[in-house]
Amino acid sequence: MSFIKLQFRPGINREITSYADEGGWYDGDKIRFRMGYPESIGGWEKVSPFSFLGTCRALHAWTALDNTNYVGIGTNLKYYVLRGSDFFDITPIRETTAAGAVTFSATDGSATITITDAAHGALLNDFVTFSGAASLGGNVTADILNAEHQITSIIDGNTYTIEVSVTANASDVGNGGASVVGAYQINTGLDTSILGTGWGAGPWGAGGWGSPSSTSIPGAQLRLWSHDNYGEDLVMNVRDGGVYYWDESGGLNARAVPLTALVGANSVPTVARDVLVSDRDRHVLAFGCDDEFAPGVQDPLLIRFSSQEDITDWETRTDNTAGSLRISTGSEITAAIKTKQQVLVFTDVSLHTVQYVGAPFTFGLNEVSQGVSIAGQNAAVAVNDSVYWMGVNQFYVYNGNVQEIPCTVKEYVFSNFNIYQTNKVTAGHNSEFGEIWWFYPSLNSDNIDRYVVFNYQQNIWYYGNLARTAWISRGVFGYPIAAGTDGYLYYHEFGINDGSQNPPVGINCYVQSTSFDMGEGDRLMSAWRVIPDLTFRNSDGSPLVTFTLKTQDFPGSGFFEQEANNVVRTSTVPVERFTTQQYVRLRGRSMAFRAESNQYNTAWRLGASRVDIRPDGRR
DSSP: OEEEEEOOOSSBOOSSOTTTTTTSEEEEESEEEETTEEEEOOOEEESOSSOOSSOEEEEEEEEOTTOOEEEEEEESSOEEEEETTEEEEOOOEEEEOOTTSOEEEEOTTOOEEEEEOTTOOOOTTOEEEEESOOOOSSSSOHHHHSSEEEEEEEEETTEEEEEOSSOOOTTOOOOOOTTOEEEEEOOOOBSSOOTTSSTTOSSTTSSSTTOOOSOOOTTSSBOOEEEEEETTEEEEEETTBOEEEEOGGGOTTSOOEEGGGSTTOBSOOSOBSEEEEETTTTEEEEESOBOTTSTTOBOTTEEEEOOTTOSSBOOOOTTSOOEEEEOOSSSOEEEEEEOSSOEEEEESSEEEEEEEEETTTEEEEEEEEESOOOSSTTSEEEETTEEEEEOSSOEEEESSSEEEOOOTTHHHHHTTOOGGGGGGOEEEEEGGGTEEEEEEOOTTOSSOOEEEEEETTTTEEEEEEOOEEEEEOSSSSSSOEEEETTSOEEEESSSSEETTSSSOEEOOEEEEEOOEESTTSOEEEEEEEEEOOEEOTTOOSSOEEEEEEEEESSTTSOOOEEEEEEEEEEEOSSSOEEOOOEEEEEEESEEEEEEEEOOTTOOOEEOOEEEEEEEEEEO
């Protein structure tokens, strides 16, 4: 009879078989490793009790001069600013009609209202706000019409429909009067990628990674945003669309406006793929934008920058620092991300750095690598002067040069990956634990449902199931903030429970070891006792973790015997006490160990538990 210490190498390894990787961890969900030992991850709680419309693909936090904290939120339907617990809709207006250009038509017994507006330019799911309308004469009053509405169908280029909160009657025969004004918000975008339209259209593998089709149809591609604060204000861009500006001093009820509409706007880009602000030198940079001499004609490899400390002056002159650079390799810019010292710019085939060099050139452009790929616009994250990103079937880091990151779960991730939704991949930095998280859609899902983590402090990998579409690191708000697919923002590493439900519930998490045996695996063994070693960190009440041992005779066979027992806290004073031992009765050539929990207010960290094993003959 002898004790075997259940102590395994940190991280999860799926690159070799469970039987070959004896002494490691093989599977897990919602766990991480601290000092080499697994523990449950922290919980999450809603930032606000209110939800937003659409799927969030971009988050940006900043602080105004009066120390007010904000979060910018770009979704496929709207752009919001969060202050406190309230969302403020600052989505830009693309067109405001002349009075009387819009008319209404109701049908007795229907809540559908038909709107006529010549060449309205609207798309399905767009938003329009009416003002100046009079009652239609019956149930459809002026108050019902003079509000924001979402377009429910497009009949043709001159007519569309909305749904109102009442059913029209026979008296609703008016057209709203001659003073109706319609304010149309910018066209909405899709929350999923569709083959055959927009960037990346055409047969899989045709052209470069994400190479463009001949046309990019408005509203027919995945809606992505880029944004950055310019001082206390905000500059934002719809991917392959317009560039906009929100002035914080105008108040939270003021909408963002096109950059071209600002007083003094001079040669401002009208279309771009990405925008950011260079913090050291206060230039605004636009990537994949239109040339100052060809407004509206997008050049997917062009980089332009405004004059220093001037967001409105983009004309190239000798008396300012505005200018442009053009990348000579590849067919399009796919992503741009800034570090403390420089900006990294990805094309479909290469990686470049843009760095401030001063007069007379302002910025310098250098190619640092060819043959690298990036999954999408949001698949990279900067950590100081290093950048980590997910590429095609590979993970990379740039820290002065480009290196592939050896990954022990690479095949597991990329063999179960929806390659048609790669632009949804989003990366996040969890600085407290030295982790880079990538959220991605699995093979049979059009939406993000999984994550993979690289812990750069311990140089290990782990993964799990969690749907988050955007992420920002702790900083302004003290906790990481992530967007769920349910329309809510969440503080992460906040508490120990799943706060997406009301009331909150326990986090379903587990970790499972590879198989272990006695000697060379030539003998059967029987287990009869487990000595648990763990701590219920930060837990309340009577938390429990389930310990499971399961056996198999051969690597190719399934587990045929298993026993599960609960380890329950019994006391915390003077030291934490819990179940002292578990009795089991199992027999097999090899065994695997699993710890799991899903109980409310339970968090745990494993130590070096023991299992009491005796030889049980040969076979």
